[in-house]
Amino acid sequence: MTDHTSDIPLIQEPRLWQNEQWTAQVIKNDDDDGWAVAMFKSGESEPALVGPWTMGRDKKNPKPLDGSAFITLVKTASEFVRRSEQQLHAQLHQSVIVNGQGQGRVTVLLDIVPDEDNPYAMLSAQDEGGDMLAEVKVDAGFKLNRQTAQAWVDADFAKPASGRR
Template structure:
């Protein structure tokens, strides 16, 4: 008999909690924790419901104990954690979306490749846009298709068809 693995434990949201070591509001929580890799303290910022923190960084000491959290510290941590998530999203988007501009025939074309990381059918969508921004062709290709200017130009010049082996 197969027993499903338990879901990851997600810490309880601390919305509205405001004390020296925990602070939560607007779907985020900050928690001061003992640092694993060094003597001292760290603070983690976690979006409510997420199993992993978006940000973990060293936390300031006030004598022998960690400095208490407060509204201004929470706001600064929230800005940092939000910036980290924005960079991760931009990096992921850059990995899944490629774009080249080529001249083919008498026109300039924008060709995009959007990778669809589907668990069962990973693939990519290759699409060409004419100078007016209208989609001229769209084709499903392998997820590992390499979009280069030469490949885009060849695709356009062959009336948006790939020969066998491409």
């Protein structure tokens, strides 16, 4: 496998700093007379993070970007993206553990498929060993909590009525 990242020119200018994965761009802050820095992940048209940027000594122009500031910005933007991905994953994949009738503890999972045209979710149940007990397609707005999970298990996994959030 060939590494082509060395073919990418890296920019290191006072208002634009770049590595293979991130670009920092100092921009005029539309909200006031100050400056902001936008962090773009490679291949993305929208910034992953925008934050305030320090004024220079003349109190008119922005402080120039440098290596240590860029490293800090990359760490901050990477952490922000990671947390956003974790939050989205938590919203789309939920689970609750309830007591089953003869099955012991049952893990009920809700996996939401955020399709633009037809969003839906898969409600499933697993026994303590991880074996699938049941699976049914439900409305994407189905509210999974201990009560709805227990009711589904108690009803022998009959398709639940639409429980909206």
